[in-house]
Amino acid sequence: MLKPESYTAGELLSILSARQLKDGQVVFAGVGIPLLAATLAQRLRCPGLTILFEGGVIGAFIEPGRLPPSTNDQRCTRRANMVLGSADVLLLLQRGYVDVGFMGAAQIDQYGNLNSSVIGDPDHPTTRLPGSGGGNDISSLTEMIVAIKHEKRRFVENVDFITSPGWVHGQDSRRRGGLPTGGMYRVITDLAVFGFDDNTHRMKPIALNPGVTREQVQDNTGFKLEFDHTTGVTEPPTEHELTVLRELDPERLYIG
Amino acid sequence: MLKPESYTAGELLSILSARQLKDGQVVFAGVGIPLLAATLAQRLRCPGLTILFEGGVIGAFIEPGRLPPSTNDQRCTRRANMVLGSADVLLLLQRGYVDVGFMGAAQIDQYGNLNSSVIGDPDHPTTRLPGSGGGNDISSLTEMIVAIKHEKRRFVENVDFITSPGWVHGQDSRRRGGLPTGGMYRVITDLAVFGFDDNTHRMKPIALNPGVTREQVQDNTGFKLEFDHTTGVTEPPTEHELTVLRELDPERLYIG
């Protein structure tokens, strides 16, 4: 069994994220870890996994060692079944053809809301971040899986700015806000895997990553987490998972 | 100079209609005489005339002797610059890319409204006609030229059913109804050429066809026409116009 020191945080994130996907699903994947993890799942267990990219791509097979610098580059179209307009691929989410949206994030809060727009006051931001891209559309229109590095400054009680809505203010506030479908489903970090309470829609730990303690997770989280007897422990990455992953990203662009 | 007996009503209609078009215009043409007349204009004087068809065609050159049975057939796409969706070609009218709409009609009234839907009570029609097709869209969104056989039953005071709006009830009723652009511009028949009064928007004769009297025109029209000193006489078809036209429709599908 592999020890934590034998893989990086990026590698763990990619592998645990890949495990969340099921064969036959239609997955809308963002650039970076999501693209890498979806491609990994495709090669490991899900040959029938259909990957969609924001640039306008359906069913691509990314070539090992030629990871695209964004989901709008021609490398994303390799062996695709179809390419289409970037607005049209997002409309597939609105119509309902997509099972899972899969993204990274800069900042997340207790209700799974994501901020990639501004740190501080939106009128006078201390930091202007790149913005939504398709993030707002994806998280508004389908079930979401988010992969994110676990740091206190990234796991805040309430994000400064809701770019991509999770469960908004909890309870049924998402639906009341005009989003009757989708919602945050899983959050994968280098410390643990999280779900959301069916009623309050607050984030709750499902399983700790191998070798990680509850204290570690709580210490790196800006809001109170409820651990209980159902909180399990995740199986460590296997040799095979690591080998295939490292073939995909030999330049270690995303796995660090 | 050619005598009326040396050409058919269909030939006269086609030639007089073709004369209404200017080089460089973008023309949305219906099947039958309009398609034929637009193609004739293209070959006679307007090499830069762009013909659009409802099937989704931009800038076609119809092949002599291979007239399409409808504007949705592949023959309409011969040497086209572009083919596109049938809704998208109609959206070009809505956006404003088209100069002239050019159609035939079953029934027209004093305000240039066209009926191709029902004769009699719409709930219990004595005759159910084929319907609007793109006619309603074309006449709602651009300036119109109509080519029609001149018969009393076709030239009625008010159509039973407004399928394709002309000036609706005259004055500014078209604009008030929600159609701020376009409107009926010319009506070409085998007896005369008509325009519309700038204020009342009632149909008025501009010129008689060669050898036709005012009485003939009035007798074949179901509403009162105002002739005056400005009413002229149209130049008869030339040998050249007839020769080229007959080359286009050797089977006399549309010229009768």
Next chain:
Amino acid sequence: MSMVQSYSSLRKDLAQRDRSLREKVVSLEEAASFVRDEDSVGIGGSTMSRTPMGLIWALIRARRRKLSCSRSIVSSDGDLLFGSGACDHMVTSWFSQGILWGVSKVMRHHVETGKARYDEWSHMAMGMRFRAGAMGVPFMPIRSMLGSDVLRRRPDAVEMECPFTHEKLLLVPALNPDVALIHVQRCDAYGNAQIDGLPFIDVDLAMAANKVILSTERIVSNDQIRRAPDQTKIPFFAVDAVVELPFGCAPHECYGVYEPMIRHMEYYVDLVNKDPVAGMKQYLDRFVYGPKSWTEFLDLIGLEQLLASARAGTAIYDA
């Protein structure tokens, strides 16, 4: 208005469909079983072009009843659907056999006697209704139909004042048929479809429908599709069944493959316009119920006509 499916029910219907990458090739008879009585059925192509005649032929043979059909422009396909009793409600912008043959006596007979309903929309409105359905929104705004009797007969379209420009606009309701019937030049076994020439409204129709049945001139390998992904117009996950059916539009045309079989069309029109009841029965018995297979039907049209239209069809590429 109840005529527009609510978003939650639209999403539920789609969530239940198997969208995985799987082979979907079925026989023409099996394809017909995907359509149930009283379904709303969207029909691809326009007038005599890329009409899924083989699929319609199979529905009639399967004795489907009370279908509500929609299409941009309807030709003899509508005659057969009305005449056979498979469909008693047509939603379209134009309905006759073709401009060459005047007004369809079959359409007239059924509509004027009240045997069947014909809801008329403008051609653009039909397209925008399918587009709204494809986009997962309940309506599209348009600027035509206003001020006409076509609109006066369609209370299910809503006039609104634009909140941005305060102009008058018309909102046409989304159309999400239970099933779409579409014919294409080629697709793979998964349903990735490529369309040559005139696309009409078929892509919007496919994305809007709650089920899609494709007939195709030929099934090609997935590798061939993946070599030109920018030629794919309908993605596999929107497709539920694929039927390989050469000459699947006969006697209508399929762009770049064959032109309409005009002699057969003229024979048909002459027969049914002389007597829309007896003439139609005669045609159905001989050409729809009679043949044992689609190939036998093609045989009745005759090889000579098939070859002539195929020659004319491919000629479009000589220009």
Next chain:
Amino acid sequence: MSMVQSYSSLRKDLAQRDRSLREKVVSLEEAASFVRDEDSVGIGGSTMSRTPMGLIWALIRARRRKLSCSRSIVSSDGDLLFGSGACDHMVTSWFSQGILWGVSKVMRHHVETGKARYDEWSHMAMGMRFRAGAMGVPFMPIRSMLGSDVLRRRPDAVEMECPFTHEKLLLVPALNPDVALIHVQRCDAYGNAQIDGLPFIDVDLAMAANKVILSTERIVSNDQIRRAPDQTKIPFFAVDAVVELPFGCAPHECYGVYEPMIRHMEYYVDLVNKDPVAGMKQYLDRFVYGPKSWTEFLDLIGLEQLLASARAGTAIYDA
């Protein structure tokens, strides 16, 4: 709301354009003269793909000022527009050099100091705004942005209750830029443009804009266009100027022709993210104002990089 052009003014602008079939080939410098100070400018492509970098480069050299630019996703093109002072307002969904390089210090510097404005919409909302503009309607209804702070910052989008389903919808206002800048793989002298691979929102942008400037890898004959009319994506009558500009997206990519020149991008990002003011000035002086021509600029990137990206670009067809 004044941000949406009224229909009559939209139609008037279009009626005044010369839509006749005529040759429109101009030099890169002439093309820049089609854009005036304070114009709203729509930019085709997305991130580092099919970005009309040559046209943007020419606008900066022509010292345009106060441009308001819009694009689906903005990369280093936005940096240069802000950094050169040509543009002080960007309307987009995402703005940085690229995910590989973190957050653009140039974007941050201009937005955080208030030197320039960045209006954020969702990616789909941007696309639907161009689509509404292309269709000649004042808005499109969408189901995203609701409930988010992205919407709270955009009072110019309007929430409505659907008259059909009584659901909450968002109406996003049409975007009809004064000018669109679009790069394509090929077009003819009239402007009939064919696009390979990812189309992004370029077709809607072209139909929405009140003026369209095309740059193209190569100008082909009208005959070649007419041999495959179903490959034409932008019709000539929507185009006002055509510039033949090989490697016209450099250092970004053009599908099937060349991939991004990553070494040059890394050099650029390193320079401007170290010092968004001095670094930018240094880059502009050397790579934008310095060269006598676009070819001289390409020469500064270096033939070796051009050839390597061209090799990678065409490799997409080997898959």
